[in-house]
Amino acid sequence: MKKHLLLTLMMLLSMAHLGWAQEALFSARNIISPEINPDNTVNFRLFAPNAETVEITGDFLPTEKMETPMGEMDGPGKAELTKDENGLWTFTSDNLGPELYNYAFIIDGFRTNDPNNPFLIRDVASSTNIFIIGGGHADLFKTNDIPHGSVTRRWYDSPGLDMDRRITIYTPPGYESSSESYPVLYLLHGAGGDEEAWISLGRTAQIMDNLIAQGKAKPMIVVMPNGNVIQDGAPGEGSKNFYKPQFMIPKTMDGTYEGSFEDIISFVESNYRVKANKANRAIAGLSMGGFHTIHISRYYPNTFDYMGAFSAAIMPREDATAKVYSDFDETLKTQMDNGYELYWIAIGKTDFLYDANQEFLAKLDSMNMPHEYVESEGGHTWRNWRVYLTQFAPRLFQ
Template structure:
């Protein structure tokens, strides 16, 4: 019987997505006392984080069958990319039957997709595909070679065409892997471009942590546990030296090197960097996107970049731009900061597009924001 149960365990399918978009999860753990599942498809709960109280994924109990397999079946789920983990006798772990995972800061979770609607953008479709490369560039301002992820659109290698560039920035705890892995950037862009909804463009996804040359495990400091915040993350150093990145891209790729063909956008800390880079270099970008952005610097952030904020915003406005886009979730912990920033822009007469969505500070929103903003670029 033990061998029979073991054999059956090897045939476990988890997660199993049903035709009605419900999902069954299974885990072989005959000696466990309790098994729960936690994931963003479950009702949210309040949880304490380094950023204060935020919405977090709920939990549900699995039930053990006669073969020692624990089972949970969800209700019908809406189209989305979801993540989840198991909790076995209080220990949180991944699903051994699902090899598909993402890393967010130091946490690895399994993923699955319920197709349809906007979630079709997150799947690999039978369309022309772009290329994703990890490159190294010299940053004289930071005194090191650094790693950057570059997406080039379908057909780039076989053409002589020049392309516009979107600089896409990650949040705190992220790195140059975040947008391509968690954000599904290449899938979103391949599908939008194939549908004629977005212009073919190059997307540069740099590492915003200035003390790192690359993501943990990919750079010269080897393997170490990623941290949510690292030194010098939001002290102005990154913003002040951002032209090193633009210089590399414009020297190594076929681009149109002018304001009308440059865009910059970012989430959370990357939205903070986007806001300050775009006004510190106020005649550089015609398209700006703030996704759940942190806004104003802390009192101890005294870098030159953070002086004359109102004056440089005014200069940015006077120079003209084609899109200044702000998106935030209704329960995002940065909602009030974004409201205050919009009031500042309103007082200046600085025009912007504003999108308010359900939910909070999550990749679920940021993937959607990218899919909404990309079609607006370079028109």
């Protein structure tokens, strides 16, 4: 009898648990957010019945002025969502052009991500949701049904920094199955970034796969190092494990990185099938990485045939006293006299570094140093830097 009662009780508990599970399952809302409509307007939805106000902020909205560590800059605007009788908040954007966009919600003043969109990117210490409106250049940001390259995270020995360091490397489609040697693009991130920045925010693998598949770019290896010399890897990936990333950390622009850059080249050329000569090396970077590109390429003036400075952080620095930064004009002239294929500079019209870049361009003009200049709309954003990569990569190794 006791055994029978125990079995009955267990069955009742099991049925009750199943009922609760089914109730949770069927009462859950299947909320789609974002939802891209045929006319390229986008619906955003958030279930927050107890919220008083909900706003959306994103780079598809009119810009607003905001204070940053680099001074006042244009930032993403805001718009209000509308609440229905069931507690569902909604907003529909204007018709959007082709682009990779990012956004977040602000609930009663608290910024948070969209719980219905699992796709996120991290920029320094902030994460935001993303979506893509296809067409035009934005199709290069998509993963399409084409041959794909490989992305690996390797560790290399850096005698110059006295540590093993993490690095991200893209190899083009067919690398593993061929015996061919390839040219190399060294692609450098900006302040607050790390070896994850270009592959995540910059969509490097998708861009390279698509350009190569379309015959617009030569198959190449892309090397994405960590420019923060006190880190052995990105926050959460290095030996310090989990900690909050910072925008500027010590020694990022004091010459240490530039002076030890040969360690990276040595690792790549010892471990990958590469064409190890000047004609098959390119270097490019955004913001701080543009600063590094300018100085690395002239400090090793017969190493690279292709240079790309994207929104380069050309500015006076009190800690720029290392040997790397000495004799700037003389080493730049040596680089010019050695010859190269392309010195490519790009910046947005509203970038806070615009004036500094104009001064650098004037210097190059005064030296009769060959260069190409691209001026785009917009400011100091990944929206520009992704496009610059799509424009720069096809010019390499032709």
